[in-house]
Amino acid sequence: xxxxxxxxxxxxxxxxxxxxxxxxxxxxxxxxxxxxxxxxxxxxxxxxxxxxxxxxxxxxxxxxxxxxxxxxxxxxxxxxxxxxxxxxxxxxxxxxxxxxxxxxxxxxxxxxxxxx
Amino acid sequence: xxxxxxxxxxxxxxxxxxxxxxxxxxxxxxxxxxxxxxxxxxxxxxxxxxxxxxxxxxxxxxxxxxxxxxxxxxxxxxxxxxxxxxxxxxxxxxxxxxxxxxxxxxxxxxxx
Numbered sequence: 001x002x003x004x005x006x007x008x009x010x011x012x013x014x015x016x017x018x019x020x021x022x023x024x025x026x027x028x029x030x031x032x033x034x035x036x037x038x039x040x041x042x043x044x045x046x047x048x049x050x051x052x053x054x055x056x057x058x059x060x061x062x063x064x065x066x067x068x069x070x071x072x073x074x075x076x077x078x079x080x081x082x083x084x085x086x087x088x089x090x091x092x093x094x095x096x097x098x099x100x101x102x103x104x105x106x107x108x109x110x111x112x113x114x115x116x
Numbered sequence: 117x118x119x120x121x122x123x124x125x126x127x128x129x130x131x132x133x134x135x136x137x138x139x140x141x142x143x144x145x146x147x148x149x150x151x152x153x154x155x156x157x158x159x160x161x162x163x164x165x166x167x168x169x170x171x172x173x174x175x176x177x178x179x180x181x182x183x184x185x186x187x188x189x190x191x192x193x194x195x196x197x198x199x200x201x202x203x204x205x206x207x208x209x210x211x212x213x214x215x216x217x218x219x220x221x222x223x224x225x226x227x228x
Contacts, residue, residue: 042221043216089157104149107160107161109157
């Protein structure tokens with residue numbers, strides 16, 4: 001069964017460093033998402049991406065964040081200068097588009113980012 | 117802003133018991149999602165529903181659109197059902213991006 005994959009599973013970085021989190025969505029899906037979950041808190045929406053552009057972003061997704069689909073398969077989240085408060089589990093999700101909004105999202109296993 | 121509330125926050129049950137967890141949301145939605153998160157952190161989609169009831173194995177999800185309320189039932193609970201169950205709502209337009217708004221989750225522990 002197709003699945004969303006994410007790499008790395010765990011990333012440790014120093015404050016101020018740039019990190020790139022990678023996701024490979026399911027191949028025939030057209031909508032892509034990044035969510036994050038700070039330890040002990042609920043999952044929060046970061047950004048959605050469709051047709052090679054951001055379709056919506058939350059207030060969390062400031063200028064330090066960017067997303068890119070550099071080729072036909074990868075979907076990346078870049079944090080330019082990490083802060084301690086960026087430490088969280090980052091989930092990528094994707095869903096297909098078949099003319100209805102009643103499509104479930106499929107989640108990747110997550111990347112645990114630890115900023116020291 | 118769509119707020120999603122879940123109750124109870126923590127639930128412990130004996131193996132075999134019937135479990136019900138609840139979710140309420142504040143604004144009209146296009147769909148309600150139930151997700152399962154295991155201790156390793158991964159999230160698995162269990163149900164997506166916009167009306168009525170859905171059943172998958174020992175899991176049943178119901179939604180009442182008028183009351184803005186959904187329930188997830190686990191019949192004949194088993195220790196492997198121990199997980200965090202997360203309710204999330206989506207408000208996508210016809211071709212919209214369909215972002216999810218999440219509740220805090222219900223921590224369910226099933227004791228053998």
